[in-house]
Amino acid sequence: MPHTLRQKIADLVIKGELKPGDRLEELSLADRFGVSRTPIREAIRQLGASGLIEIRPRRSAVVRSFDRAELSEAFEAMGEIEALCASLAAVRMNEAERLKLRALMAASQDVSQRNDRPAALELDFEFHGHLHDGARNRMLKTVAEETRLRITPYSAALFMMEGYNADLELPHQQHAAIADAVLAGNGKEAARLMREHIAQALISLQQFFEDTQSRSDAPKVKGEVR
Amino acid sequence: MPHTLRQKIADLVIKGELKPGDRLEELSLADRFGVSRTPIREAIRQLGASGLIEIRPRRSAVVRSFDRAELSEAFEAMGEIEALCASLAAVRMNEAERLKLRALMAASQDVSQRNDRPAALELDFEFHGHLHDGARNRMLKTVAEETRLRITPYSAALFMMEGYNADLELPHQQHAAIADAVLAGNGKEAARLMREHIAQALISLQQFFEDTQSRSDAPKVKGEVR
DNA sequence: TAAAGAAAAATTGCATACAATTTTGATGTT
DNA sequence: AACATCAAAATTGTATGCAATTTTTCTTTA
Numbered sequence A, B: 001m002p003h004t005l006r007q008k009i010a011d012l013v014i015k016g017e018l019k020p021g022d023r024l025e026e027l028s029l030a031d032r033f034g035v036s037r038t039p040i041r042e043a044i045r046q047l048g049a050s051g052l053i054e055i056r057p058r059r060s061a062v063v064r065s066f067d068r069a070e071l072s073e074a075f076e077a078m079g080e081i082e083a084l085c086a087s088l089a090a091v092r093m094n095e096a097e098r099l100k101l102r103a104l105m106a107a108s109q110d111v112s113q114r115n116d117r118p119a120a121l122e123l124d125f126e127f128h129g130h131l132h133d134g135a136r137n138r139m140l141k142t143v144a145e146e147t148r149l150r151i152t153p154y155s156a157a158l159f160m161m162e163g164y165n166a167d168l169e170l171p172h173q174q175h176a177a178i179a180d181a182v183l184a185g186n187g188k189e190a191a192r193l194m195r196e197h198i199a200q201a202l203i204s205l206q207q208f209f210e211d212t213q214s215r216s217d218a219p220k221v222k223g224e225v226r
Numbered sequence C: 001t002a003a004a005g006a007a008a009a010a011t012t013g014c015a016t017a018c019a020a021t022t023t024t025g026a027t028g029t030t
Numbered sequence D: 001a002a003c004a005t006c007a008a009a010a011t012t013g014t015a016t017g018c019a020a021t022t023t024t025t026c027t028t029t030a
Helices: A005-014 A026-033 A037-050 A068-092 A095-113 A117-134 A138-150 A152-160 A169-183 A187-214 B005-014 B026-033 B037-050 B068-092 B095-113 B117-134 B138-150 B152-160 B169-183 B187-214
Strands: A053-056 A059-063 B053-056 B059-063
Touching (some): A005 A026, A005 A037, A005 A152, A037 A053, A037 A059, A037 A138, A037 B037, A068 A117, A068 A169, A068 A187, A068 B068, A068 B138, A095 A117, A117 A138, A117 A152, A117 A169, A138 A152, A138 B068, A138 B138, A152 A187, A169 A187, B005 B026, B005 B037, B005 B152, B026 B037, B037 B059, B068 B138, B068 B187, B095 B117, B095 B169, B117 B138, B117 B152, B117 B169, B169 B187
Antiparallel strands (some): A053 A059, B053 B059
16 A cells, blocks of 8 residues: 555544645645645545545645535445445456455444444445445446545545444444345345445434534535535 | 637547557647646646546556456446436426437437438537436536546447447437427336437447457457457 | 577656646725 | 725646656676
């Protein structure tokens, strides 16, 4: 995992240090990473093309934010893409991959019982990434990971919010059901469960937003409504 | 349609002036477009992130090339994405959009009868783009257009090759069948036909490659096998 | 003639400079 | 206190310079 400048800047968003709507100021980033503005600009342009950040001529780039409709559309698209990955993985994964999937589920059970949210987030990434690999289609994997990257600030927020998504049991159970279908070679069922899983994530996220919106104090995730 | 530097460089690939494996040399492009290397580099980075070109450290960027397996995977992924767009468009398009779809099909019939290949390529773009819009999902549209962009050098080649894809009737008939299903609101059928359509395109492309490969003279599309 | 190696040329990566534009902050007005 | 206006500061867009690396060309050798 070469930590390129691009990845380092993306990590600021992934780790939540930069939130939707936050500005990416070139000189600050240049100072922070000990380089000049030139390589920073190039990294920012790449992240703009990836859709993680938004580039506005003559103005600072900002972490991309989604309004309610866009978020809903993004989750619909992601649901279908992940469902496709799951259904292909169900019939294409080899024994070694199936074994690893079982191991991931065991780890996930442990982590969700201990309510270890950072670990759960990490395992969520691994679970979906493993299905992307299992689908044996590099273009699909690229598409799936790009789509996930774009909504990273929102999905990560979802995982970290205590109170919302109150326990980690629900997502874990959903993952377990998907894994069972995949291991049984039942692609149709894996796809159906995956769609439900992603739809549920959107609902949790929307509830969180409605609550923070109605309160008068500043939302924890800025810029979600443009 | 603002022709940004990024779009201008992409057009070199889309129009076929640059083929898979061709180098994108910064200074040449800078001279060509009358700017310095800096904005050229930024455009190249963006196109690299989009997946149209490949960036290699310390070496010139090259137009991305796919080997047989990658091409097959790309078409599988694209088939599913386009199928999803079609099935959503079937139930979401409004009357104005359905009217325009009919108009597109009429134009397509005319063009395919006259065997006007450049116009057919243009209409192919419009047909698929119209379905992307009709699906009413901006993330899905982004994903679909990115996926199409990546294989642009190959799909355009397919359309232009006389002898392969011998007449334009087959793709036109396939489009017409898809349009009928969409207009009838039959999403399932539209998706099925779209998958077939894309699968057929891959087969034509593979036939073309097998023939050019077996011949000893240089292939018309360079770099397709890495 | 072909292959290998070295020198020369070309090319990329990054820093820096400066003009154009945007953002910030101060000041004054209602 | 809220708002408008304007100057100062900060920020972006692009050009240019130079070191590091790659690519090409030329020479030598087998």
